[in-house]
Every structure is written in structure tokens, then in C-alpha cells.
Amino acid sequence: MAFIKWTDQFSVGIVEIDNQHKVLVKLINKLFDAMADGQANIILNEILNEMARYTQVHFATEEKCFAAFNYEGSEAHIDEHQQFIDTVMKFKTRFEAGNIVLSFEVFKFLKSWLVNHIQGSDKKYSECFIANGLK
Numbered sequence: 001m002a003f004i005k006w007t008d009q010f011s012v013g014i015v016e017i018d019n020q021h022k023v024l025v026k027l028i029n030k031l032f033d034a035m036a037d038g039q040a041n042i043i044l045n046e047i048l049n050e051m052a053r054y055t056q057v058h059f060a061t062e063e064k065c066f067a068a069f070n071y072e073g074s075e076a077h078i079d080e081h082q083q084f085i086d087t088v089m090k091f092k093t094r095f096e097a098g099n100i101v102l103s104f105e106v107f108k109f110l111k112s113w114l115v116n117h118i119q120g121s122d123k124k125y126s127e128c129f130i131a132n133g134l135k
């Protein structure tokens with residue numbers, strides 16, 4: 001499973017949100033690099049903490065727009081965000097309980113969740129956000 005290369009396929013057409021997604025991609029790639037160097041378990045806790053912290057910031061950005069623009073897909077989308085946070089928290093708990101052989105599982109989860117979420121659910125709000133003046 002390779003690192004994530006940012007391409008226009010990931011763009012939702014809104015600069016601020018694309019930039020936030022790029023931060024998340026960079027974090028996942030940092031974990032990938034650490035795995036390649038055999039250092040993943042050393043930085044896994046830091047990655048999970050930063051992922052938990054930054055996704056709160058990012059999800060809040062999207063969810064504020066859902067409310068402001070009365071986005072019709074908001075409920076299901078917010079559920080997906082919550083499920084992501086719950087899973088990251090479960091990984092943190094397992095890591096803190098001493099299960100340190102988690103890096104690849106975490107990487108696989110983060111990568112597939114982000115790629116599928118951005119290209120699926122996030123792209124669905126593009127038209128609504130752009131119609132409300134975001135660019």
C-alpha cells in the first residue's frame with residue numbers, strides 16, 4: 001500500500017478545504033515514511049494525537065458550512081466524521097494499552113477512510129458550497 005499522492009482528483013474545488021485535506025494527507029504520509037524507516041511505532045502516538053486534533057478543526061470547518069448553507073446531506077456526513085473520530089480514539093486506547101503493533105492497521109484505515117471520504121462524501125458538497133460563494 002503506497003503513500004498518498006495529492007492530485008486534482010482529491011480537490012473539492014474550495015481552496016481552504018483542499019489545504020486542510022492536504023494537511024491530513026501529509027500526516028498519513030508521515031506515518032508511511034516512518035513505517036518505511038522502521039520508526040512507525042515511535043511516532044504513532046504523535047500521529048494519532050495530531051490526526052484527532054486536526055480532524056476536529058477540519059470537520060468543524062465543513063460542519064459550519066453545512067449549517068450555514070443548509071446542506072441537505074449534513075446528517076449522514078456528520079455521522080461519518082463521528083465514526084472516524086471514534087475509530088481514531090479506539091486506536092489511541094489500544095496503543096496506550098500497550099498494543100504497539102498497530103502502525104500498518106492505522107495507516108490502512110486512515111488512507112482508505114480519507115481517500116474514500118474526500119472522493120465520495122466531501123465531493124458531494126462542492127456544488128452547494130460553491131453555489132454559496134466559496135472558492
Ligand code: FEO
Nearest residue numbers: 059062117118122
Ligand atoms: Fe473533509 Fe468530511 O471531511
